[in-house]
Amino acid sequence: MTSAAAAILLVAAGHSAYAFGDETDTESSNPSGPGGGAHDQDLVAYASHSRITVRQVRGSGGTGKKGNLAPVDSSWEPPACWYEPVFTPEQLKAFVDRTDGSGDVGIHESWYGKSLWTDHYQDGKPGHNFDDAYSTADGYKDYNIGKGGYFWRSVAPDPSAPASWDCGRIMFWQAPGRIPDVPHAPTAKTLAEFAYDKIRVPDTEIELKPAAKSTVNLPTWVWLDKGTFQEVTVRAELPHTGLWAETTAKPVSLHLDPGTPDAETSPASGECEINADGSIGTPYAEGSAARNPPCGITYLRASGGAPYSLKASVTWQITWKGSGGSGDTLPSGTFETTQDMNVQEIQSVNR
Structure with a gap:
């Protein structure tokens, strides 16, 4: 973009970006790392923040010391990234109007400047996915207001992990009641593996x-x-x-x-x-x-x-x-x- 008010920032591995959503912060955030908090009716969260909620439902209820498990198989790793619902169409429009466009559209990509958001999500102009193929993302008319569903965004517990770049699609809309048919869409197994690290x-x-x-x-x-x-x-x-x-x-x-x-x-x-x-x-x-x-x-x-x-x-x-x-x-x-x-x-x- 030619204007300083409209800029794309690619966040290098190891640097935490931030994004905006509407969910309540939960146990899903890493307590030793970046967190989130309420601000102007939006949740300000870093790229490592997930909206997955985790709670212990059985066992280990005592007050003694507790700790996390180390996998016996040292080569095993939980998913590096996946996609989650962030905004309804109405919430996305309200966010863009209220902030003049300042936030993440992906783990490693931030948009600063309202025109970036309105070009793609309001006026139907195509965008670019920073995936392996550098593919084109179709634009939307008026944020898809009236169609329900959610706009989904990529999430990575550790944005510095090289594999977190695998989720390179910019924020996209999905019809209500459906999981996106894209690589790295979340599954029950994704949640199970995410919960592994939360076991105490x-x-x-x-x-x-x-x-x-x-x-x-x-x-x-x-x-x-x-x-x-x-x-x-x-x-x-x-x-x-x-x-x-x-x-x-x-x-x-x-x-x-x-x-x-x-x-x-x-x-x-x-x-x-x-x-x-x-x-x-x-x-x-x-x-x-x-x-x-x-x-x-x-x-x-x-x-x-x-x-x-x-x-x-x-x-x-x-x-x-x-x-x-x-x-x-x-x-x-x-x-x-x-x-x-x-x-x-x-x-x-x-x-």
Whole structure:
């Protein structure tokens, strides 16, 4: 454009843009990153903002520490981008009139200047999609007012991700009650995978005997009470689409890493499976000090001046179900914690 009042800004990867919508900010925003807030009856949100609402519907309701899961399959990644409904035709017109045109039409594309918006969305002039083919986007007459439906816009949880450029269409209209037939349109699986990162599981606070200090060559018993770990389910919904998914994490095993090669685990793999009642291992009973526990560690050398770092990680099996009878599995996740283990030698006196 020749006027400074009408400019297209392509936002480079790693730089957060902003956009405008009409939904309420929810748990879907990344609390450690850019957020959004109400302003002049519009929601000002960054490109990483999604309108997917997420709430926990079962499990992990305690007040202790909680954390997010790390996928066991390190190559697995959730969707980098997708499209969501943002404006009704009437809301889009009101936004353009009220702001004189200043906001995002895509993850990496912002329009500044009212004529950019009115040319395309009011006067029917074609625009350009910044997709692989640099395709042409047909224009609209008077914002499609009276036709219902929504204008959809691309969203990326992390706009710096290279794959977020795959959603290169500028904001487009979709008839009511339908999901757009375009690549990267949202599905129930999209919501399930988005919810994966929102699952919060309890800290792995294992029970130990002896609790504070172990002795060389004597087993340390490890167990988790059956009430400590329960399934955790989060529900994700995308407004105005009918799409929803519930993602469930179920604890299936506890892995022990003694923090030193001078130790033996029981079982030898260090993988303690969850019992039928939901517990792990067996609580220590008086007189069992010399027995080999079903879940435990035997240290073979004293820790000396610095304690060993015992790592305990619970593996959580992930499944999901969603709208339209859909459902499947996702990669299992782990949550790991560490604690200091002081190991002493048995002192004896020879006469």
